[in-house]
Structures are given as C-alpha cells and as structure tokens.
C-alpha cells in the first residue's frame with residue numbers, strides 16, 4: 001500500500017503497539033524551555049528516575065526572558081526564578097542549555113532548526129504547542145503536556161494513538177505581496193480553528209514546493225491554530241540545502257546515508273488521507289485578523305463579516321470593530337515583528353525592504369525582535385539593523401517578547417498591535433491589548449503608514 005510522509009516517519013519510530021490500542025513512539029529530539037519543564041524535572045526527582053537519554057534533550061530560555069539588557073539579572077522575580085531553575089535542572093541532569101547570553105539562545109522553534117538540530121524524518125517534541133514548526137523539515141513534531149515531558153525524560157518514548165491524516169494542497173502562483181503567513185491565515189480562515197482536531201496535516205502543492213524553509217516553518221507553526229496536532233512538508237532539495245553544513249547536521253558519510261533516507265520520505269502516489277482540501281493560490285490576498293482567534297481573518301481589501309453569533313459579537317466588541325467594517329486606514333499603535341512564526345532572517349529581510357529609506361510613523365511604537373541570537377547577529381551583519389534603526393524601529397534581543405504577556409514586553413490595554421505572531425486571543429499581548437495578526441510585510445508597511453493600508457501602496461525600496 002502506498003504510504004504518506006506521515007506514515008513513513010511514524011511507522012519508523014513505533015517501538016511497540018498495544019493491539020487495537022495506542023502505540024509507543026520513540027522520540028528523537030526533546031526540546032525544553034523554562035515554562036513547561038520545571039514540574040517534569042521535579043516529578044523525576046521525586047520518583048528517583050534519571051533522564052534516560054539526556055543527550056537527546058536540548059534546552060533554551062525564551063518565554064520569560066527580557067529583550068533589553070539581557071546581560072543584567074532578570075528584574076521580575078518569577079521570571080528570574082524560572083530561568084534560574086532551568087539552568088539548575090539542566091546542570092543537574094546533563095542537558096545542554098542555550099541560556100541567556102549564549103550565542104545559540106533563542107525561541108526554541110527558531111534556534112533548533114537554525115542549528116541543524118531539526119532534521120527530516122525525526123520525531124520531535126517540546127512542551128510547547130508551536131513545536132509543529134519543525135514539521136517544515138518533514139519531521140513529526142508536536143507539542144506535549146508537562147506529564148508527557150516527564151514521560152519522555154524517563155523513557156525517550158510516548159504512548160500515543162496514531163492521529164488521522166489530512167492533506168492541504170495549494171497550487172498555482174501567489175499574488176504579489178502574499179507571503180507564507182497570508183497562506184496559512186487564509187487556510188485557517190477558510191477551514192476554521194477546529195478543522196484540524198485529531199489530524200496531522202501535510203501541506204502539498206506547488207506553493208509549498210516553491211516556498212523557502214523559513215516560509216514553510218511559518219506555515220507549519222500555525223497548524224496548531226486550526227486545531228491540528230502538527231503539520232509537515234515533504235523534504236526536498238530546499239530542505240537539504242538548508243540543513244547541510246549547520247552545526248548539528250550530519251556530516252560526511254553520515255550525511256550521504258541520511259540524505260538517501262530523507263529522499264525516500266515523500267508521500268507516494270495514491271497514498272490515502274482521511275481528509276483532503278485544495279486551494280488556488282490566486283485566491284489568496286494579504287490577510288489580517290479582526291477578531292480574537294486566528295481563524296477570524298479577512299483579506300485586508302475585504303470587510304468584517306457578520307455572523308450574528310454571540311462569541312463573534314464579543315470578539316468584535318473586544319477589538320472595537322463592527323460587522324461590515326473595512327480595516328483599511330484603521331489607525332494602529334504598535335507593530336511587533338517577531339515570535340516563532342515570523343522572526344527568522346527572511347522575515348526581517350522582507351520587512352527591511354519596505355522600511356529602507358523611510359521613517360516609521362510617529363504614532364507607532366515598532367519593535368523588531370529577532371527569534372534568536374544568531375538571527376540578531378545576521379540582522380546586524382546584513383545591515384538590516386541600520387535600516388530599522390534609521391527608520392525609528394526599536395531592535396530588541398531575542399525571545400518570545402510581545403507574542404505573549406509572560407515577560408516585560410506588553411501592549412497597553414486598548415492599543416491596537418499589528419503583530420506577526422500566531423495568536424490574537426483576548427489579553428494575549430497584555431491585558432486589554434488588541435492584536436491583529438499579519439505578515440512581516442504588512443506589519444512593516446503599517447509601521448511606516450501609521451495605519452493599515454493595502455499592500456503594494458509601498459513598493460519595496462530595495
């Protein structure tokens with residue numbers, strides 16, 4: 001029987017199966033951060049169980065870290081405690097930590113791919129829902145709860161029911177100004193935030209084949225926002241070129257062996273999915289969200305729909321919007337370009353192309369937050385930092401930052417923020433903050449104009 005990419009990777013990792021029940025899946029890489037690991041370490045210590053394979057675990061500090069003056073002690077006591085505890089736990093259990101100040105520190109979903117830790121055909125987990133990001137490499141990657149973190153610490157395995165399979169195809173050529181972020185916001189707006197429940201999604205079709213690794217990560221990152229366990233894209237030459245030569249990528253003979261295996265992974269002709277959708281690239285326009293879940297998105301050229309539903313009304317109330325309203329020309333207060341969805345070098349190159357030679361609007365506070373120390377270094381080396389600073393943007397240090405209100409970077413109550421992150425829930429960026437999800441391109445343009453404007457009103461200046 002023809003197999004899907006998902007089947008091939010899953011089946012290669014099954015250690016044992018309960019007849020008609022769950023399976024024991026071997027986990028190749030376990031990523032951890034300061035928020036969801038402390039209880040798991042504590043559980044292990046209470047039960048006197050050692051970490052089974054500490055060399056398969058990699059840690060970083062990202063959620064609670066400040067993005068200014070990272071060389072100074074963290075001011076917030078709770079954040080400081082969590083970050084310190086991560087260091088202590090990693091030291092006690094022999095886990096490699098890229099903590100604050102380390103040149104490899106960054107948002108877990110940015111730093112692992114750029115170091116070559118993420119590779120095709122792997123199973124990867126992290127106590128973090130956006131672990132789906134790593135599926136961009138053709139790996140099975142998904143978020144787990146804290147008790148599962150403990151399970152993987154103790155056994156390097158998880159007891160799981162095999163999810164169902166969905167394929168989402170997008171074919172054709174993308175319109176000008178349409179980025180990977182718009183593609184995934186469009187898909188979620190079309191299918192809804194529960195459409196993926198119980199599924200693992202494979203993204204296929206010419207749009208994803210032509211997409212960069214950064215773009216594929218943006219798409220897979222948001223799979224969780226349609227309820228899916230994860231998303232994946234078949235590894236191809238783009239993937240191999242990205243991985244090759246990175247710090248922890250296989251080298252020499254090992255590379256050749258792995259490459260031959262990775263090339264065997266793509267879904268075969270005739271393989272079956274439990275659910276399939278296809279879309280035409282030509283229908284996708286630059287997107288913006290207007291509500292309080294990532295599925296509440298429209299093309300910026302469109303108008304807010306009217307659903308009559310109570311939750312819908314509540315969401316619009318929170319956002320200060322009305323049904324039928326256009327968001328074009330709506331004034332904005334903050335622009336945040338960052339998060340594990342859009343804080344990679346390509347995102348900042350795109351934003352810088354719009355910003356170059358221009359000034360941000362005085363009405364806007366604009367934050368550029370690189371996803372990792374390495375991205376921060378690259379921004380500097382490529383001259384992007386100068387472009388942003390000359391335009392009045394603030395460049396911060398790497399971390400989750402204003403993606404969620406767990407650190408000092410918060411959006412004030414009532415303020416509108418065009419954000420390149422993945423969630424626009426009530427209070428996500430700070431109590432009362434109003435989040436509008438968009439691409440780095442639209443975010444950059446908004447910072448210049450001080451309001452939402454149809455993309456292409458500013459041609460890239462590069």
Ligand SMILES: CC(C)[C@H](C(=O)O)[C@@H](O)C(=O)O
Nearest residue numbers: 035036063127128129130404
């Ligand atoms: C803090 C963490 C557990 C959480 C997640 O799982 O996604 C966070 O990263 C988020 O984006 O909301």
Ligand code: SF4
Nearest residue numbers: 130339340400403404
């Ligand atoms: S950047 Fe945002 S979505 Fe990503 S891991 Fe951090 S908090 Fe979660």
